Amino acid sequence: MVQLTIDGKPVEVEEGATILQAAKKAGVAIPTLCYHPLIEPYAACRVCEVEVAFRGKRDLQTSCNTKAQAGMEIWTDSERVLETRRLNVEMLLARAPAAEPLREIAKDLGVETTRFPVKDPNEKCILCGLCVRACEQIVGASAISFVDRGSERRVSTPFGEESEACIGCTACAHFCPTGAITVEDKSGRQVIHDEMFLGPATAIRVPIRQAVPMIPFIDKSACIHFKTGECKVCAKVCDRAAVNFEQEDEVKEVEVGSIILASGFKTFDPRRIPAYGYGRYPNILTAMEFERMVNASGPTGGKVLKTDGASPQSVGIIHCVGSRDENYHPYCSRVCCMYSLKFAHLLKEKTGAAIYDFYIDMRCFGKGYEEFYHRLLEEGTKFVRGRVSEISTLALTDKEEGKLVIRVEDTLLGVVRRIPVDMAILAVGLEPDADHNHVAKTFNISCSQDTFFLERHPKLAPSSSFTDGVFLAGTCQGPKDIPDTVAQAGAAAAEALALADLGKVELEPTTAVIDEELCSACRICVGLCPFTAITVDSEKGAAVVNDALCKGCGTCVAACPSGASYQRHFRDEQIFAEIEGIFLV
């Protein structure tokens, strides 16, 4: 331990601690600009100067990098210190008058204005180098550096061009104390409220606020450490040393008696309808993006904002995007009308903007839904019946200038209308998830025409599949809202429990049987069996039916070229005998 005095107060700090750290321990505030606890001290701004008396010498030292040594006497507010800080801050003010942290320090020191010529009143960069050092020391990319010398010094990429070394992590902007670095997202996706995608998408996070267990995970695709091998800031700040970079995803095999498939859906990608301009024009949002925005814990804190930061004056909500459309999905996605109504209600409440709902038919079929629709009508939402043909930024009149123009045939008025709005929300439909086919194959599930999983019977067995012990719940079986999903999931769970309660499996009485004498192991039946119930026993040289899997569909019986396959209770002789009996009557 090292003992020293700061402003007359005795302090004890560990060996190797800086004067700044010692002052913090002593409760003495020292202003800093180029210092950050996660980055090596740089000692460039010279604002953290303190007066140090040590070994018979008394001079000014930067506290951020000078090590505290036993017997040092330090003054942080002597006239010499304050004068130096004032002059250095005054000079910096001439460079970056718009830098907020600098202005605060200047105010604390009593520096109101600067006597030195100001080059750019909007300049924010104080040349503290935190961005450069973060890029080098934390990210390990070294994509930016200082260029030029002296008063011409500035931060730049090599030759001022986009740097290949930049991994787009935006750490530079995060470490910039003055907001001098802004980030622009140029890759493919449109720029919607910059921070929308940058803010919450930290590489280490809890998946959602309600997540159980409430444990953060590292998104390897976004994590700087997995790109460059550096950073590890999360591990540095975690005082429980809980961050583990070696953990890998595990595949576990579990034996179960029954399975409930609830593999969900994805929303329709509106880029497939180029006429709607999604991804090309600003302020066109999908329903999910809008949900994120109005969420109080979202990037805008629940405020509805355009990309320029202003609140929209008019919003259009377009129904049936990708649904009820022969070009995409003919089916109705069932949920869009109601969530669109919710959006309209929220928008009215939060912005007071003019709301247009473009619908084909209002499908408000659930409990209390129709009443909600009527409430919206009373709130003044403008409902326009007709399918939107195009959203563009092409202005034909002054009123349309700078707006998104929605072109729609109003089928109630019988005219084509052009409605300019500030923001458009696309009520995208539901479609099977990307790995839907893979799941179907794995569990031997059939799909209906709309490509969702096929239930065993639409009325009598809506949560069962054709495979025994595999049940369906939610939107993997077809678009449905939350109450319907919960109800179906309950039913599926009950059926699975019933099986477990029974303790045994009831077999079909009419399974197929192979006559080993007649079978030539041609394997035609093997390929045809929809339940993979038939295998060939190479020792016997004949096909064998697994009674537990066979559903008695009879496909193999009809297909067998040698008549070796027959169905219990439905043998040819029995059928023929029955037919004969009919004729006898």
Place this chain on the structure above:
Amino acid sequence: MPKLTIEALEDIRQKARGAPAGGKGRPARAVVNVHLGTCGSAAGARAVMDVLKAELDRRSLSDVLLTSSGCAGLCSQEPMATVEIAGQAPVKYANLTEAKIKAILEKHIVGGTVLAEYALGSGYEKTGGRPALNVRPGPESPAELLPSVPRLDEVPFFKKQVLIALRNRGLIDPASIDDYIARDGYKAAIMALTAMTPAAIIKEIALSGLRGRGGAGFPTGIKWDLVRNAAGGNGGPKYLVCNGDEGDPGAFMDRSILESDPHSVIEGMIVGAKAIGTATGFVYIRNEYPLAVEAVNRAIGQARDYGLLGRDILGTGFDFDLQVKRGAGAFVCGEETALLASIEGRLGEPRPRPPYPAQSGLWGQPTCINNVETWANVPAIITRGAKWFAGIGTETSKGTKVFSLVGKINNTGLVEVPMGITLREIVYDIGGGIPGGKAFKAVQTGGPSGGCIPNGKIDLPIDYESLTEAGSMMGSGGMVVMDEDTCMVDVARYFLSFTQDESCGKCTPCREGTKAMLDILTGITEGKGTPDDLVLLEDLARDIKDTALCGLGKTAPNPVLTTLRYFRGEYEAHILEKRCPAHVCRALNVYTIDPRLCLDKGRGCDVCRRNCASDAISGRKNEAHAIDQAKCIKCGVCADVCNFDAVRVE
């Protein structure tokens, strides 16, 4: 190529001693040595060389050996050449032209008669108080002097000089390692590698009192000891660096040594490598010195061929190799931490010290950095002993110091003088005084980090302490002499504009402060100064001195502080009377034409009117001319072109 043993090297030395320098062992009746440093080349030495070569070829004088060496020191009298007839003392000729060299060839080389009117001197310069070492007569025997020309060591410019770092000046061909070996070259290396322990080497250097010649004057022996005893991080290697990033305006000591005697630096570094225990060294040279880069690279190649660098040097089992790193021209890279960053391939900017490079330098390893001149001193100290070296100079500053003497002085050039010599001796005895009978005003030492020493302190003895006390510093050795026509405010402004431009921009006081000071000084020279400016200037200077990060920043205000200290009146004249006493700051000058001089002497020659850029001058031929002050833009052209001194500047 087989590497040499020590015995083989001694053989080479003996052979080279018996033959003329640069002759590659070939005997000759006469040797002509043209001094081809950068300075000589610029003055036309190459043309002299070419003419001489053509003449020798034409006359088929195959027994005359034509060779070249580096800078001979007296830049103002370049081109220079030395003619040496076998058995006679060499004669140095100066201010050569093509006609003169032809005459010298005819009369002296062929005819054997010295052309006394072109000759500067004969014989050799003084090297450290002992008779000169020469190539041909052997190191111990002084040459027979010629009566018709003065002895070279009696010529005023050379008389008070003592050559240690420049001991081979004008005597060896920098492209020939044999020349260097003949003049006791690599003797120190052999001694260090075979007969001395690292501790003994360090002790010798410490006893000699050698201090860093880069400017700060840190005792070299202590530095080596620190590096030797520093625990390398992870037990990794240590490094040796030669700082050849000489950037001070008007300084060219290091360039001259690197160009003219690269082996002396290499040998010094071999000794240093043995002392601190390293196998890797770097020579950092700014790329603006192409001849130096070429010379050092060539010398390293030769040393490697002789087995003086590389593995198992001269069979002693000691490994050491060098490589040249070129600097991109940033002045700040002469600062040691910035230089190290530059070698590492990083942005050349300083970092806070401690840790010092001796503890944590290149790639975090203990690193010993010394200046070119320091390294060049090392072999001489080892071969001649610490006692001899310590016998030269003053109590605290031992040995000699090389200065580049430039500015308003008759004999500009490179001078090596013992420490403790007074400024007066340098300016008047060596430098030959101020040209045109003007009055001496001040001398600027230490480059942009130094300050101006006024006439009143002309008897100041030159050593590290007294210069610092006077507000200046030793620096790397630039010495700019100024006469009465120099405006001290303008000088301060010039140096500030240099440091401002060369500031790396890392720390606030240097980046913003030097800019602010420059703005104020520029304002003062343009007549916009106010008395408050001087207060602010002093505040800024104190702030920068106190809080700048590196040595360059901390010393940047020195030119302003010293001029304010010694020449405050000039500042006040600019600010209060809006007048530049030296008439340098043209914005403050008032140009008028003396009608009588104009008419009587010049008969209204009209040259001024025709050259006036702003049509401010009225008058016709045979009439007195006059300047319209409202139109005058104070460019000063009229005063420059008037042949009758009729234009008055006030």
